[in-house]
Amino acid sequence: MSDSQLLRGTMILSAGIFITKMLGLIYIFPFTAIVGHEGLALYQYGYTPYTVLLSLATLGVPLAVSKFVSKYNALGDYRTGQRLLRSGLIIMSVTGVIAFFILFSAAEMIANRVLDPDSLNGNTVEDAVFTIRMVSVALLIVPVMAVIRGFFQGHQSMGPTAVSQVIEQIIRIAFILIVTYWIMNMTTGNLGTAVGFATFGAFAGAVGGLAVLLVYWKRRAPGLKQQVRDSTVDHQIPLTSMYKELFRYAVPLSFVGLAIPMYQSIDLWTFNPAMQAAGFSLEQAETYFASFGQSSHKLILIPVSIATAMSMTILPTVTSAYTNQEHDRLQRTITQTYQIILFLTIPAAGGLAVVAQPMYGTLFGLEEVAAGSDILRVYAPTAVLFAVFAVTASLLQGINKQKYAVLALIAGVAFKLASNSLFILWFGPEGGVFATMGGYILSVSINVWAVGRFAQFDYHVIRRRLLQITAFTAVMLLITGYLAWALMQIFPMDSRTNAAIVLSLSVAAGILIYGVLTIKTGIAGKVLGHRFSILK
Template sequence: MSDQQLLRGTMILTASIFISKMLGLIYIFPFTSIVGHQGLALYTYGYTPYTVLLSLATLGVPLAVSKFVSKYNALGDYHTGQRLLKSGLIIMSITGFIAFLALFFSAEMIANRVLDPDSLEGNSVGDAVFTIRMVSVALLVVPVMAIIRGFFQGNQSMGPTAVSQVIEQIIRIAFILVVTYVIMYTLDGELGTAVGFATFGAFAGALGGLAVLLWYWRRRYAGMQKMLEESTVDHKIPLTKMYRELFRYAIPLSFVGLAIPLYQTIDLWTFNPAMRDAGFVQPIAETYYASFTQSTHKLILIPVSIATAMSLTILPTITSAYTNGDTDRLQRTITQTYQIILFLTIPAAAGLMVLSEPAYAALFGLGEVSIGGEMLRTYAPVAVFFAVFAVTASLLQGINQQKFAVIALVAGLLFKVLFNSLFIQWFGPQGGVFATLGGYMLSVTVNVWAIGKYAQFDYSIIFRRLRQIVMYTVIMAAVVLYIAFGLERFFPMDNRWNAGIILGLSIGTGIIIYLNLTVRSGLAGRVLGHRFAVLKK
């Protein structure tokens, strides 16, 4: 495959990931309008353990398969890749089935932990059990689909993965919104029934994605058979040796990728019980939980996903620079990565802080704006640490020091486990945010130290840039806060339209101010000039 075709495939895959993430963000607004925060909390009770068990069932194998197949194809050995796929399908089917059984039969235990069985308000234990068991069925399909995607990517064919991801997400979201609306408003059904069937959308979407992959397989079957015939060598690697190589670098990657789900799992087990101990009744505790783990969480991931996507495009350079001993290029690339992340996420997080109530009201309605705005204001700064942790973990992978990313994550998770309930009892619902912030700060500290030590990276430039970014962000935030306060005199925030007007005008003002300050000072040119040449002028 030519470099141009490979670049095109990578761009298609990146675009599909971005589209899927945006769809995953947008649907939460109408879904919350249909089921409310109580339904959103119930939905999270099922999806959080599902996400963790899905990651454990696959253990990063799809990515590892992609690298493994690509490696042996380059050696002219197409037999090894196909042997890996055939055995992998069996293994993924088994692990998926085990994960399904584990989640299905632990549903009652999880439900009794997160909810008070004696409470007559809020979600019932029975509804939570039903929701968890409905989403567990998807574990029978998704691991199989994941390894097929890895095989196609290993053959430098990104289209099947890209198309199947988008189709899977579209079917899942359409199923969720249509089914919940019909059950709630057409059939006048119960909330627990609607949310339970909504989580079943994961299975419906997975079937759609798998159908797309099988269609591509049928179209490409003749070509793959021809590749086998043209294979110049067959290493005949034993399966035990093959999987030993796969898991050696797959497990650290999958563990780091589990960071946010693992943090949310700790909240699943401890947030509601700690809130009850702090004197909150179950419906209020569930509203705070839904706001923390779903609605505000989705909002703070917007700047994280954009910043990470922009920085990850230069991360492949890290590996080649480190491997070839090109110290200057390594230092420049790490510097650029840090600068992009901080340049984008710090002002975005500050904007979410000062516009927390208009943002929450415009996107999720006025019903729980006091709770949602309060949580968003506290949670927004964590976005910076989410982004920095993800990127520094990738940087450590590029310099073959991914073990420190794992150590950092374990340290952060231990902090979260030890202090989550305690902080909630001390500070109320914001204590869960503080525990997450503390855990991520600890993890980022470890990663930053490891990069400085093993890449011999000098942080003096980053500290100078950080001071500038913070200074301009404070100026921008102060003006935006004043503008929003003034707009509220003309557009009282008693409906979503007015909240949307305040939010839109304030965001526009903030962008103009921040760009004006950073462009005129030359900061934008130094950070983004390699992407937007006009900023250097």
């Protein structure tokens, strides 16, 4: 495969992932306007266990299948990849059915754990059961898509994955918004029915994504059959050996990918009971849970998504540099990756904290702006930890030390599990944020140490750059924070229009200040100059 083809494939897949993530962030604003924070909490009750079971059912299959197929295609053995696809479709169908039955059967148990059956306010157990069971149906299809996507990627064809992901997301979001609006405004349906059908959007989207993949398959079937006929060798690997190799690739990848769903699962099980033990009503607990698990969480993923997308083209080179023992190239790649992540996420996270009130009021309305902005203000710095954990985990995978990323995740999740309820009792709803932050600090510390130890990476440049970025961010936040406060005296937070004015002017000022500081001092050019020559 030529460098230009590789770059094109990387760009296509990166664009598809970025578009999918951004759509997943944006739709939550109109959805919240339709169902409110109570409906948002109910949606989270269904989606969190679904995400965990989906990750367990697919086990990092797309990337693992991609590696496996690519390896044997390079050896001239196209038949082995086809065998893996056929058997993989069967196995993923079975795991999907098993995951569906587990989630469908456990719906009542989960609902009774997260909600008080005797409570007279908030969501009901029956609504939560309906929501969980509606989303569970998607597990019948999504694992099958994972195998097909991995097979295409193994043939260095990224288009099917990218296009199917975007179409899946568009159909899912359109289904969610249209159905919930229709039920809440055009019929006599209640909130539980609306949110339950909203989670069924995962199935509708999956059907659309699978249809796209099948169209690609039909078009390319003659060429794929010809490849099998032209195979120069057939390794005739037993299925047991084949899957042993496949799962050696997949398990570490899937475990690290479970990071955020595992943290959210702990909150699902412990947040509401701990809040009620701390003296909050179920209705208050659900409002804070919706802000923590959905609305604020979606907002802090914006800088994480941007930073991760920017660095995606760098990370694949780590594997080849490490394998070929190109030490200098490896150091340059890791340095650039760290710099990009820190350069983008630190000011973005700080900015989210400073403009939390107008941000939340503009995007989610003023009804719960006090609770939501309090959570967002405390939660925003965690965006830096999310981004650094994802990147360092990828770096460790690139140098074949992924077991340390797994150990780091286990340590962080253990901290979250041990401290979550206690912190909520001590600090109120922000305690859940502190537990997440503490767990990620522990995980990131282990990953950063492991990268330095096994990649022989010198953090001298990164420490200096971190101090510079932090200093410039602090200046930007002081000015932006004062400006936002002054604007709120002129435009009080009593309407979304006023909130939008304060937000837009504050964000524009923050971007301008940080941009001028980093460009004039040359930091922007050093970090991004190879991409944007104007910054040099």
